[in-house]
Amino acid sequence: MAKKDKILMWDETVFRDPEVFELDYVPETFIHRDSQVQSLKYVVQPAMRGMRPLNALCLGAPATGKTTAIIKIFEEIEKHTDSVATVYINCQLNSTRYVVFSQIFQKLFGYAPPSSGVSFKKIFNEIAKHLIDKGTAMVIALDDINYLFHDNEANEVLYSLLRAHEEHPGVKLGVIGVLSDVGVAYNFDQRVNSIFLPEEIHFPLYSRKEIREILKNRTQIGFYPGVMDDDVLEMIASRVEAAGDLRVGVDALKRAGLNAEMRASKKISADDVKKAAEKSSQVHMRQAVQALSDNEKLILRLMAENKGEALRAGDLYEKFKADSKLGYTVFHEMLNKLDSIRIINTDFTGKGDRGRSRKVSLRYDAKEILKLLGR
Ligand SMILES: Nc1ncnc2c1ncn2[C@@H]1O[C@H](COP(=O)(O)OP(=O)(O)OP(=O)(O)O)[C@@H](O)[C@H]1O
Numbered sequence: 001m002a003k004k005d006k007i008l009m010w011d012e013t014v015f016r017d018p019e020v021f022e023l024d025y026v027p028e029t030f031i032h033r034d035s036q037v038q039s040l041k042y043v044v045q046p047a048m049r050g051m052r053p054l055n056a057l058c059l060g061a062p063a064t065g066k067t068t069a070i071i072k073i074f075e076e077i078e079k080h081t082d083s084v085a086t087v088y089i090n091c092q093l094n095s096t097r098y099v100v101f102s103q104i105f106q107k108l109f110g111y112a113p114p115s116s117g118v119s120f121k122k123i124f125n126e127i128a129k130h131l132i133d134k135g136t137a138m139v140i141a142l143d144d145i146n147y148l149f150h151d152n153e154a155n156e157v158l159y160s161l162l163r164a165h166e167e168h169p170g171v172k173l174g175v176i177g178v179l180s181d182v183g184v185a186y187n188f189d190q191r192v193n194s195i196f197l198p199e200e201i202h203f204p205l206y207s208r209k210e211i212r213e214i215l216k217n218r219t220q221i222g223f224y225p226g227v228m229d230d231d232v233l234e235m236i237a238s239r240v241e242a243a244g245d246l247r248v249g250v251d252a253l254k255r256a257g258l259n260a261e262m263r264a265s266k267k268i269s270a271d272d273v274k275k276a277a278e279k280s281s282q283v284h285m286r287q288a289v290q291a292l293s294d295n296e297k298l299i300l301r302l303m304a305e306n307k308g309e310a311l312r313a314g315d316l317y318e319k320f321k322a323d324s325k326l327g328y329t330v331f332h333e334m335l336n337k338l339d340s341i342r343i344i345n346t347d348f349t350g351k352g353d354r355g356r357s358r359k360v361s362l363r364y365d366a367k368e369i370l371k372l373l374g375r
């Protein structure tokens with residue numbers, strides 16, 4: 001029978017386990033992060049023995065395994081004891097103090113607090129009472145805490161959490177902050193600095209060899225044997241190293257697999273990888289842009305319409321104001337955020353005047369950004 005369409009039959013696929021190429025997949029084997037995992041254990045260990053856990057700050061570039069390390073540790077704690085509650089909070093999605101505490105409440109009680117009419121203080125009291133009554137210690141991970149830096153929420157959240165044991169004696173609570181460190185110094189306010197003395201846990205970039213091993217591991221679980229040869233994998237490893245972002249590699253594996261299937265092939269070719277690589281290199285940008293507010297997207301749109309070229313912040317603001325009516329301070333905060341999540345570059349030469357004269361430019365191709373924003 002002649003093959004009419006050059007496509008694999010539905011039951012033929014290169015993917016043995018497609019899940020492993022999704023970005024939220026938690027890998028079974030987590031290699032090259034032993035010392036970081038050890039440090040995290042050290043930090044949470046006191047809680048396992050009925051003491052107050054230490055606080056920590058995980059620092060490292062994107063895709064260096066910070067989130068994965070926390071999830072792994074939390075899984076282990078939950079497996080071994082009922083006397084330590086773990087709460088994982090993604091600050092990108094939960095970016096105010098009220099929402100953060102609602103999440104903590106939900107984890108402890110199994111249902112959400114009323115969404116209105118209850119003060120933050122009341123929620124906090126309930127949480128503290130529950131912990132004391134049950135004798136439970138708690139470790140809270142605030143992942144991507146940079147998303148809380150806007151509007152001072154990070155300081156409010158940390159201050160409340162770190163002082164919990166003073167307001168509610170008997171509460172044993174530790175905080176693990178996670179900061180995608182992109183060269184911008186983190187700045188908590190004085191009140192927080194005086195009580196937040198975290199163990200700093202650094203997550204360095206993976207070397208080429210480490211990248212190769214991590215990706216190889218994933219292809220072995222995710223693809224059928226023989227689908228991907230080492231030299232093709234090496235092409236991906238080299239692109240990952242250049243991009244400094246492991247996610248690019250995981251995404252490229254998935255796309256390359258799909259490309260091979262499109263050609264009705266059970267083997268991924270160098271060409272499948274090349275085709276995949278361009279899209280995959282934008283994986284960070286796509287994830288980050290989708291999570292932005294309308295006004296933040298407006299800033300990006302205006303920059304992209306200027307072909308992404310460097311603009312003075314003050315000039316950009318004039319355009320922005322025409323559409324949004326927001327004040328300069330809010331705009332300035334939004335620029336800082338876009339810089340901190342590495343969507344734009346800002347140079348800090350023009351310091352005075354809240355940086356009106358500093359130059360801002362896009363880190364990604366303007367056309368791709370416009371496409372993503374739906375134009
Ligand atoms: N050591 C490792 N072994 C296997 N997979 C890894 C390892 N480190 C990272 N990954 C994978 O790379 C991707 C990014 O990892 P993770 O989300 O933990 O990074 P992150 O440091 O939290 O990044 P970000 O700062 O952007 O949030 C995930 O898909 C994860 O499974």
Ligand SMILES: [Mg+2]
Nearest residue numbers: 066067068143
């Ligand atoms: Mg993360």
